[in-house]
Amino acid sequence: MAAQSDNSTEKNSENLSNHIGEGVVVDIGTGDGRFVYRSALANPNKFYIGIDANAKPLEKISMKATRRKPSKGGLPNVLFVQAAIENLPEELNAAADEIHIHFPWGSLLSAVVAGQKDVLNSLRRICAPECLVEIVIGIDEERDKSEIERLELPQLSSDYLENVLIPKYQAAGFEIIDKGILLPADWSKLETSWARKLQGGSNRQVIYLIFQAS
Secondary structure (H helix, E strand, C coil): CCCCCCCCHHHHHHHCCCCCCCCEEEEECCCCCHHHHHHHHHCCCCEEEEEECCCHHHHHHHHHHCCCCHHHCCCCCEEEEECCHHHCCHHHCCCEEEEEEECCCHHHHHHHHHCCHHHHHHHHHCEEEEEEEEEEEEECCCCCHHHHHHHCCCCCCHHHHHHHHHHHHHHCCEEEEEEEEECHHHHHHHCCHHHHHHHHCCCCEEEEEEEEEC
């Protein structure tokens, strides 16, 4: 499921996550919340919202973030929400200046790879003007074979990206501004637990797509 790219490795590595603005940052499929917490710690002028359908992995980091004292790990610019991507809270309508979806799995992976209309409409609904949407997908055809078959995932070829997936995002109100392949050495830049766990998988192909709300 490797995606081909005309971009150089240097360009890919430099561009990932560099399309960053101020304001509200939403991380969908946030998992254990590592990306949200560490990003909020490093960028106190931004407000981070981590969203996941499964609240269990978020319990520990949520308690830490809501502590009153910063010395105890408390952060005033973090919020965690339990919600599915197709049913994002109405309170977020037109609020997000950035949306991140890093290493999605299960139904979330299926939704972003297939470009499901209801999911893309839900994403577009929470976008502020010119919101940037970064999607990072990592697939190992051998290790993930059963999941690929279960979800009936398409092969993420250049042809599929250019002629099927990207047009679906464009129809939902997003313009593609960058795409490429991320090398294993650069995965840690994402500051997610999944990126750290997957670094040993040399056969895993990681692609990124960056859209802007039009």
